[in-house]
Amino acid sequence: xxxxxxxxxxMETTKGKVVITLRPDLAPGHVERIKExxxxxxxxxxxxxxxxxxxxxxGGDPTGTGMGGSKKPNLKAEFSREPHIRGVCSMxxxxxxxSANSQFFICLDDARxxxxxxxxxxxxxxxxxxxxxxxxxxxVPKPDKIVSMRVMADIA
Numbered sequence: 001x002x003x004x005x006x007x008x009x010x011m012e013t014t015k016g017k018v019v020i021t022l023r024p025d026l027a028p029g030h031v032e033r034i035k036e037x038x039x040x041x042x043x044x045x046x047x048x049x050x051x052x053x054x055x056x057x058x059g060g061d062p063t064g065t066g067m068g069g070s071k072k073p074n075l076k077a078e079f080s081r082e083p084h085i086r087g088v089c090s091m092x093x094x095x096x097x098x099s100a101n102s103q104f105f106i107c108l109d110d111a112r113x114x115x116x117x118x119x120x121x122x123x124x125x126x127x128x129x130x131x132x133x134x135x136x137x138x139x140v141p142k143p144d145k146i147v148s149m150r151v152m153a154d155i156a
Contacts, residue, residue: 003125005153007031009038011127012147013048015134018106018127019152020089023120027078030091030100030121037070037102038149047143051136055111058092059146060103066092066139069101075119082120084111089122106131 007022024031037043048059049066061068077097084090088107091100100119108131124131134144 016130
């Protein structure tokens, strides 16, 4: 199936390119937010501050601490039946289900215990080998980062 440029993200990382198919059918509000932030270059040079082997790589916090987000209001949860399996992109949040803002994670392995508790908004189409190479840690001592993240439709 051909990629829809309006619903595809191209994330250049320090380890290589990652292409993500967005899922507005599952989480229209979250997809809209991710695209909005990508179009504002919000994610550029933001680190993957928490990377846990066999679990996930988390980024999207401009402070790099896991405590920050964008200045936009938090999002209402859009939980679905979509499973948290390798390559799935989902929103990070606090204990409050409606606290997702800009932080997200990419599942490095199956994490089905997260199902229906976190909002799935996309899936890695290509580039998981780059994500697999991210430096590990909580926090990561020398973290890898998003060099740039763009909506494919906007790339000339």
